[in-house]
Amino acid sequence: MVLLANRDRRRAPHGGGTRTGTASRSIRQQRWFAPLLLVAPAVVWLVVFNIWPSINTVVLAFTNAKPLGGGSFVGTANFERMLDDDQLVYALINSIVYMLVCLPLLTVLPLLLALLVEKRLPGITFFRTAFYTPVIASAVVVALIWNWLLDDRGAINAIAQSLGFLSGPLPFLTDRWLLLFSAISLTIWKGLGYYMIIYLSALGNVSRELHEAAAVDGAGVVRRFLSVTVPGVRNTMLLIMVLIMVSALRVFSELFILTNGTGGPGGRVMSVVMLIQMYSRGFTGNLGYASALSILLFVITVGPMVVLARMNRRS
Amino acid sequence: MPATTRAYAFNSVSPREKVLRYALLLVVLAITVGPFLWQLSTSLKGAGEDIYTSTPSFLPAEPTLDNYVRVSETVPIWTFAGNSLFVAAFVVIGNAVGATLAGFALARLRFRGGKFIFALIIATLILPGEVTIIAQYITIREMGLADTLVGVALPGTIGMLNILLMWAAFRAIPQELDDAAKVDGANVWQRLIHVGLPNVRGMLSVITIFAFIGAWDDFLWPLIVLTDPSNYTLTVGLQYLNGAFSANPRVIAAGTMIAFIPIVIVFAVLQRFFFRGVEEGAIKG
Amino acid sequence: MVRSKASITVVFLAAFGLVGCGLGSDDGEDRPVEVSGEVDGTVTLQTWALKPNFTDYVEEVIAGFEAEHPGVTVQWLDQPGEGYSEKVLSQAASGDLPDVVNLPPDFALPLARQGILLDVESADEALHDEYVAGGISAYEFAGVDGVFGYPWYLNTDVNYWNGELLDEHGLDSDHPPATVEELMDQARIMSEESGGDMYLISRKPELGDLVKAGIPVLSDDGSEFVFNTAEAAALLDEYREAFDEGLMPRDVLTDAYLGNSQLFIEEKVAWSTGGGNFINGVRESNPSLAEKIVPSMAFGTPPLYVQGLSVARDTSNPAAAVALARWITNADNQAEFARIVPGIFPSTTASADDPFFTESDGTGDDDAKVIAFDSLAQAELLQPVEVDEAMSTIVNQQISLAISGDVTSQEALDTAVSRLNAMLDTP
Incomplete structure (x- = not known):
């Protein structure tokens, strides 16, 4: 996250007072589940098509698996x-x-x-x-x-x-x-x-x-x-x-x-x-x-x- | 007044700069279009011409459209192109919606788990996926989507890279715009529609192109998922031009050119949006 | 072979709901498959890259089969040339293998070891009478009993020479090299006559060349590779010296794009090897070259290339599947196929006397066909089926390193053997 993000505030005006004010109000305006609704589809895809295969990769790394069969645990x-x-x-x-x-x-x-x-x-x-x-x-x-x-x-x-x-x-x-x-x-x-x-x-x-x-x-x-x-x-x-x-x-x-x-x-x-x-x-x-x-x-x-x-x- | 002439110079181009720009454009053009030209010229060469020589000739000696005719005779181009278009449209819409929503939420909203999700997206981006294709197929098969176009489209429908690109575009919107909208009492959805979207149209067109080309050009994945030839996408279907015992490189080149056309159209249409970011968006006022 | 030890892959694939549809269903390993029943119902057939050029032929053969056995319906599926191994692999891994499927021997081996293919020897008493021994033995594998496919069409390699380039550079296109020694000598002449601009040789030796020279590659029990002998090193040294002398383009080290056949087509070298139908392929891209090509017999033992039809072990219709595989590979249908594609040959014993294969009409294409057919009598499978793609890559890398002169031939061979032994999947 920090990787790319933190420079963006450079564009923000220096008037700190108003900014905190609006920010705290916006938290009240923003319903807690709204962001979750927006990321939900992406998270589904992330889990099913990215994380699940990745777990697969990690598990396979400790086996002698072949595309067809094999696959006993072989430690490191x-x-x-x-x-x-x-x-x-x-x-x-x-x-x-x-x-x-x-x-x-x-x-x-x-x-x-x-x-x-x-x-x-x-x-x-x-x-x-x-x-x-x-x-x-x-x-x-x-x-x-x-x-x-x-x-x-x-x-x-x-x-x-x-x-x-x-x-x-x-x-x-x-x-x-x-x-x-x-x-x-x-x-x-x-x-x-x-x-x-x-x-x-x-x-x-x-x-x-x-x-x-x-x-x-x-x-x-x-x-x-x-x-x-x-x-x-x-x-x-x-x-x-x-x-x-x-x-x-x-x-x-x-x-x-x-x-x-x-x-x-x-x-x-x-x-x-x-x-x-x-x-x-x-x-x-x-x-x-x-x-x-x-x-x-x-x-x-x-x-x-x-x-x-x-x-x-x-x- | 010096200021206005400067400003004028900034918006248009002096003749000298114009010449320089075109000269540079032509240099880059010469570097980039070689393969395209070779393919185009091969696809137009007659049956009596040699294709592979030590000094390739870019001008066909006996230009002909026969190779294109042969492609359309050999392969049901329209069916395959229709299938490809379905997959591409599915993937484009999925990414335009899914990656935009997620990119916006991750860039502009604070919520529990947001950073964690972001880290996972980056992590999956850097873990090589070469060994997972069979497992991926089995997932699709278990969903009952083997041999369907939806099955081909589904894994790419929300690309993690596209989420990151949209995230970067949303981050680039000046905070004061967002703050102003909040002061006006805009909710999350309104901020996305009225502040966010007008300012990320450039990146939206970029991920549209990426998604379209990714779906349109993919070969191995549709090959594995699809069984019935009437479901084939264009890249898989064009393999019929490359049969056992004989393959005519002219006809294959013609097939490649045909597959190329939709990409060029999509690109040419969308490239004009690259620049309509902030300059025509809300920041203007 | 699938053994019943709880393997992680099986557990893992079970999570995908896979167990019970092909993989891991080892409970029926020794159950004989009944193939003598009535031939009816539906049977699926998968071929490799035969559409659209041979659509008519395949449909005709299928129609003949359906006429012979009323009540049977064949569903034909043709897969594109590229990506076939991935396609078959995903079919096998998910239990979706068609009933009858075209598999070259190296694809059939891992499937046979998994118990996914039917042993057609036990299902078919006439097998050995009707098919040539070389074809059958291509589908017999160390560690598993049986024959796991009906041999279909055969091919071999023939030498092809660019007659014009030979004659231009002080050689005689009527007498192209007949041995590796003559090849080296003539390559030297060509190099000298052309001032180093034209090459005869543009390939480096492969594992198959060691076999041709009589060097054993794999131990008899298939447990280890043994080709790091002094003879093999001497053979590599010969090429290494030729490379050093500049008798080959430097690109042989990486098989620069598509290797010697592409260089041959571009007329940058004067020699290539290819199947019996090579000239026809050249005609498609460079018609003016096709007429200059002179074929001759391969050096040493010609290689044998086999395609076959295997039957899925868990087919729901074994009787029809076996009957279909036999039908497609029978002498009549194969003879007709070989007429449509001059340069491939039937694997049936009955075709040996067919004058079509032994008489040439004098064109380069036809000469090549006859040469290839004659070669088949001595042809052998040069590369053991155990050698998979990764292994051949490693062998090629080491041979290339030896040719380039960076390490000695013996060192390169030793490295190759030790790496391959580490990769060898002892059955």
Whole structure:
């Protein structure tokens, strides 16, 4: 709760007296069950389709369950197995690098893009729609296009070599780190449009008067961006940062697409979710170990979120 | 007067800025539309043309609409699209109502358990759900909803992510607006309708798009829930184009393009609402 | 196998109201299923990705069955190609498996171990006379007695060469490589002639290649993997050297998008392997390439790919289900199917002398068909059915690591074997 909330009071007027007065009156006006009625449907869905399966995951983590049968209690064996899993070490490092690179880029770039398409210019509907298409492009076509770009004999290597930047091709799709960064660029490419529209909806709330006042004061574009736009969308930005963190730690499809599901030589370019998928899919899937990995990922995700919440509270 | 010219400059765009903006728009366009163009061009290529080459050509040499005709001959497009539309509408309405109500209550009302519910929503958002799909199916089956479109739609009808997005939008409404309404004696419902909703239309259109696309594009879940082909959604039904022993990439691309159209329409219609947040809402006065 | 120990999954699924509809209903494990009754009533059939291309054929076969047994109604259901394992899994987990269902052997194995499939051997005395041994053995599994599916159509791999690219780069499309040694030699020539721009090889070895080379993968009792031998390491070393020499594109390490068949279709490499109907598939995407393709027999032991029809053990209509599975897989119906899809072959013994399979009209497609049919006589299931998707992923990762030169071949094989042994589900 504190994570995203506390900055909102910034907008509240400083006249504390009237505010407490109305607040206490509103408590009398607000019937006690009204909020419960409003959240009731959401809570039903939360319990049936989210919490119930989550409990399932937690229980499975202590069993050797398979999709069909099995499922004796095995204590903490699945968690002990993690300690010996050197693929998991690679996956954790990858997921964390992924998050650290994606977080700043995807927080800022979609906001800039939103500012670019915010202004009503002729044809802007077309651009907005076009920028959103990567979000919904089919995985098969994305794989084709990106391989065509990044392949040893692909467009980027061909251009770089013909311009004399490179003597030989860069192994974008086979070297561990290059592969990771190729996947990150794919994530950012897809994320641009996705986060752009969330920012757009928040930009409407940024007061134009403030912008104009700052312009009158002689603030340049950069200053106005930092002192008006960013504080104005701060709430949304924090929410977006949470979403980026969660989805970066859970990256799957980009790495899967670029390595054709192999996870690279030695499986060193797998993410944690790729490991979960590998173990859980199919008839012989090891649901127990996959569930234990899910819980590990949950714990790891909580960490950076707490950090973010702390930073937010301090500033 | 300098102030008015500045204000003028703020509302419209100088020619130089216009050129710069269009240049940037075109750069981003070039980066983003590749896959879309490739698919469009593949779907228009004639049977004599090679699809996969080391230097893809974006212009079909023998442009034809035959592939679209073949899709409509192979697959009952209208039935499947109707099913998809039903699921999407169900999910969109569910999210627009459910996520809005919950987002409003969590952001704007104080009540016992509110923080706890909020924490649970965040928690379920970060616990990976990869291993739960079979359990989810069994839940739906126990409700007697296996092989029904409602069964397909139900789990996504109130998305936890959408609640969070609506929550953020409601939090962004200035407190003084709400206070003013309270002073006027507005009850919870009136505050939601008259103060809340006009200021969150942007985010409401965003979650509508997310919900629509999520429902429209989903493949694995409807595949598992549905059995009778007459209930298939479009993404599942289009798999008929990808049969055993032969698959024509031109026809598959045409099918994908057809599935793409409704998304583009929904997006193009809703994107104009992104900006009608505060600027046209109650804060204006 | 479902054993009666109170397992948490069963308890858990019981909470979903699942027990009693398929899973956990082990009380009837040894009860013989009566299949000799009257063939009537309703029976459900599930196929995999046969609509709409083969709708007419399947409907005709069903009509024939219904005419043979008046009073029986077949409900046919066809599942899309993608996501089939998830679909079957959810059907099996919730007790909704159709009466007759198309399952490849690796899908059938876990279902058979759960007691969900009918042993058709005990239900059918003529089984061994009518179907080829290789097809039947694909549905026999270590740890469970019986045969858990009627073999249906068969396929194998054939080598396909881009004749134009071979001839352009100093090779002879009339004499493509016939052994792995010749492959390496010719790959070297191609690389030299093209200045390193064109490749012959674009695949790395897989578990199946070890089997082809005569290396045992799984111990005889199925309890552990044993392919980390010096011979296997030597085989990997050969590829590793070829990779180091630049005889393969670097993308082989990740099977870059769809692996060698996609590179072949893009004409970036000159060799691919594929089923007997591969050329037809190429024609759909790149018609100009299809005419340049030259087929030849696979190196070493050709792989055997089997599709089969299994019968659900708890079917309410076993007599009709078994009769339907037999009907669809009988010699006449299979022979007709193979004519509609050149490149797949019947699993019935009666089809062995059919001249359709042994005579080519001289086109590449037809040559491939004959080559594939000849190969079937020696074809074997290369990969043990115990090796599931996760296991093959791990093996591929380690082989790829060895090829890339980061670890020695022996180290990679040792890692793969120890990981796979940890994952092996001892029956």
